[in-house]
Each structure stands twice: as C-alpha cells, then as structure tokens.
Amino acid sequence: MGPSIESPPANVRPPGLKHVGIEQHLDEQIPRDLPFRDEAGKSVRLGDYFGKHPIILNLVYYKCPMLCSEVLSGLTSALKAMKFNVGQDFDVLTVSFDPRETPQDASGTKATWLKRYGRRGAEKGWHFLTGPEASIDALTKAAGFSYDYSEKSGQFAHATAIILLTPDGKIAQYYYGVEFSPKDLRLAMVEASHNKIGSLTDQILLYCYHYDPNAGRYSLLILRVLRLAAVTTMVLLGGFLFVMFRRDALQGKSQLGRIP
Numbered sequence: 001m002g003p004s005i006e007s008p009p010a011n012v013r014p015p016g017l018k019h020v021g022i023e024q025h026l027d028e029q030i031p032r033d034l035p036f037r038d039e040a041g042k043s044v045r046l047g048d049y050f051g052k053h054p055i056i057l058n059l060v061y062y063k064c065p066m067l068c069s070e071v072l073s074g075l076t077s078a079l080k081a082m083k084f085n086v087g088q089d090f091d092v093l094t095v096s097f098d099p100r101e102t103p104q105d106a107s108g109t110k111a112t113w114l115k116r117y118g119r120r121g122a123e124k125g126w127h128f129l130t131g132p133e134a135s136i137d138a139l140t141k142a143a144g145f146s147y148d149y150s151e152k153s154g155q156f157a158h159a160t161a162i163i164l165l166t167p168d169g170k171i172a173q174y175y176y177g178v179e180f181s182p183k184d185l186r187l188a189m190v191e192a193s194h195n196k197i198g199s200l201t202d203q204i205l206l207y208c209y210h211y212d213p214n215a216g217r218y219s220l221l222i223l224r225v226l227r228l229a230a231v232t233t234m235v236l237l238g239g240f241l242f243v244m245f246r247r248d249a250l251q252g253k254s255q256l257g258r259i260p
Helices: 067-080 103-116 131-144 181-191 200-208 222-258
Strands: 034-035 043-045 057-062 089-094 124-129 147-152 155-158 161-165 171-176 207-213 217-220
Touching: 057 131, 067 103, 089 103, 089 131, 089 217, 103 124, 124 207, 124 222, 131 147, 161 217, 171 181
Parallel strands: 057 089, 089 124
Antiparallel strands: 034 043, 057 161, 147 155, 161 171, 207 217
C-alpha cells in the first residue's frame, strides 16, 4: 500500500491563488483623481464619471480567455432584463487591471458588448478604461479586489464580481459570480440613488427587502412584510367602512326627504 496523500487544510489556498479574492469595503470612497484612458484614448479621471448616476464598477482584463467574458455576458444579460437604461439611469465603468492593455483593446471590447446590449445611448454611459499600474493598484486596493499574475501562463487569476457605487463614487454593494439578478440590481440602483430613480413599487420593495452583504443579494424581511400587510389591511378596511357609513347616511337623508 503506497503512502497516503493528505489534502491541504480547507482554509489554505493552493499556490497561485493565495492573493486572489474580494474584500468588501462598503461605504468607502473610490479615489476620484486616478488617471486612466477611455476607449478613445482620451485622458480621464475616475471622478469624471461621478456625480450623476449610480455606477456599476466592473474589473476585468480585455484579453482574458474565458472568465471575464463570462462576467460581461452575465452583466449584459442582467442589464437587458432591466427597464433602467445605461447612460440614462445609471452608468457602467469596465476597467482593465492589466496595465499592458491599450485603448484599442478597450474599444474592441466595448463594441462587442454594446452590440449585445443593443440600446441606444448606451455608448455615452458604458465606459471601458485602461490605465497605468499605479492607478490600477490604487483602484483595486480601494475596491478590495486582489489578483495574481502567472508569468508561466501569461494570465491573471482573479475572482469575479461587480461593484455598485453611489453617484459620488462610494461603494454600496458587491455582487459575486458571473450571473446577476436583475431584480437585485434594480433595487440596488434605486437605493444607491436615494430613490431618485425607480417607481413607488421599487420603494415599497426596498422596504420589504434588505441587502445582505454576506450573501451579496437582497433578502426578504418577513416582519416588514407583515407590517406592510397589516397597514394595507387597515387602510382598506377603513376605506370600506367610510364608504358604507357614507352610503347609509345618504340613504337616510333620501328617506327623510320622501316623508310627507
């Protein structure tokens, strides 16, 4: 019988993944003055995109052979399922964490995903950026996004998530994986915008749902639902009684008017 091979402890990451992960930095400010270039090669700063709408921050690299495309595909599918529009109700910042990539790489990637999204005006609100290593390091550190580069494969090992920012660039929520719930994203944008977008229905749903940062999604708050149901029942009952009393009063007056 040969020697047994012991599995590594569950909390020990395999080589190449020791520094890969996402640490939530909720309510922290994304630096405004970090210089990047947009897909047209224009010099920009992250703060140029703050101040108007909620922002989805998406950290990828454009020459990623598989995972980043899956994230962009999942994000695009979620955006297509929403009534909110990129460039009108919210913006998207897709930023490469590979300092070797160029505005040409960004431009080609943008064309691909804008075509998939297929809505007019999206080019004004979905920005694809590249930048120097110093800017990338500062941004990924602020976002809690860490990754490793393999010289052997020439690829990055990284986690997958999208990060929702408030209009002024503060981190509001994280959503993990490669598929994202349109309902959760809609509620997140309404909440991040302080109800400046969305409908009364969205505001009611926000009362009944609460964002769970550990799960990266909204969870139903049963107690709030029961309270809302009780208030609704009381309002409906009160309205019904008012109508009935008013009808009886009108009928009584009508009968009095018929007495000779």
